[in-house]
Amino acid sequence: MRRFDAQVVNWTRMHDCYGDVDRVPALLERVECEDDAQAWEELEYRLVLEHDLVFPAGFAALPRLMRLASRSAPARSLAGTILRRAAGQHGCDDLLASCAGEISEFRKLLDRHLQSRPVDYLATFLTSLAAMEEYHWGAVLGDFTDDFYHLACPDCAVEVTIAIGGHGRYSAIRDWDLGDVDRRGLRPTPSEELSGTGRWMYETAVRDGHGALAVGITHLFGKAECPDCAAVFDIADEYTSANRPVVR
Known part of the structure; x- marks a missing residue:
C-alpha cells in the first residue's frame, strides 16, 4: 500500500468540499499560530459535510489537527468529527494508514480528557x-436516555427493536400505529463477564462516574429475546455483524 508522509502532504491532490486545494493548508497555518475562531469555523465546513461525508483535505489535515488537540479544544473536536467518519467510502485509506502513530497518541489524549469528566464526555x-476502529459504536452509541437499535433476528429474520433508556429496556416488534408491542425484558450481561470492547466501555464509564452509561452498556452487551420466534441472541454481536464496516 502506498503511504503518505503525515508531515508532508501533496495538497494539490487534497480538495475540500468546494474543490479548493489551497485554502485548507492556509487555514491550518492560521490556527496553528493562534486560536482563530473564524478560521476554525471555516475549516469545519470545508472539511466535513452533513451525511458523514469527509473530503480528502479532511484526512490530510487529520495528523496536524490531532497534534494540535493537546492545546486546542476546536482541534480535538474537529479531529474527532473526522475520525468518527473514517469508515466511509472516502478513498483516503492511505492517508489514514499514514497517521496511525498520531491516532494512537490522540487516543491517549482522549482518555486523559475523559478522566476530567468534561461536558463533551459522550462525544469524546x-x-x-473510533480511534479503536470501533466505528459502528462510535456512530450510534447514545447516553441511554432514549436509545433504540433495530436488528434482524438471527433465527427468523424479523426486525426487532431494542430499547435501552427512559422508555424501558426491552426487545419488541415496532408497530407504527401501536408502538412497540410484545415487549420482552433484556438480559444484561454481568459486568464481570464483559470482555473486549464492551469491557473497555463499561470500565471507562465506571471510572469516570457515568453510572447510567455503564448500566446501559451491560444491556447493550446483553441478550434479547425475539418476540416473534422466542430466539435469544446477543445484542452487540448481531449489531456488530450487521454494521461493522470493512476496514480496507
Missing part, C-alpha cells in the same frame, strides 16, 4: 471508540 467517548 465516541471518538475514543
Whole structure:
C-alpha cells in the first residue's frame, strides 16, 4: 500500500468540499499560530459535510489537527468529527494508514480528557471508540436516555427493536400505529463477564462516574429475546455483524 508522509502532504491532490486545494493548508497555518475562531469555523465546513461525508483535505489535515488537540479544544473536536467518519467510502485509506502513530497518541489524549469528566464526555467517548476502529459504536452509541437499535433476528429474520433508556429496556416488534408491542425484558450481561470492547466501555464509564452509561452498556452487551420466534441472541454481536464496516 502506498503511504503518505503525515508531515508532508501533496495538497494539490487534497480538495475540500468546494474543490479548493489551497485554502485548507492556509487555514491550518492560521490556527496553528493562534486560536482563530473564524478560521476554525471555516475549516469545519470545508472539511466535513452533513451525511458523514469527509473530503480528502479532511484526512490530510487529520495528523496536524490531532497534534494540535493537546492545546486546542476546536482541534480535538474537529479531529474527532473526522475520525468518527473514517469508515466511509472516502478513498483516503492511505492517508489514514499514514497517521496511525498520531491516532494512537490522540487516543491517549482522549482518555486523559475523559478522566476530567468534561461536558463533551459522550462525544469524546465516541471518538475514543473510533480511534479503536470501533466505528459502528462510535456512530450510534447514545447516553441511554432514549436509545433504540433495530436488528434482524438471527433465527427468523424479523426486525426487532431494542430499547435501552427512559422508555424501558426491552426487545419488541415496532408497530407504527401501536408502538412497540410484545415487549420482552433484556438480559444484561454481568459486568464481570464483559470482555473486549464492551469491557473497555463499561470500565471507562465506571471510572469516570457515568453510572447510567455503564448500566446501559451491560444491556447493550446483553441478550434479547425475539418476540416473534422466542430466539435469544446477543445484542452487540448481531449489531456488530450487521454494521461493522470493512476496514480496507
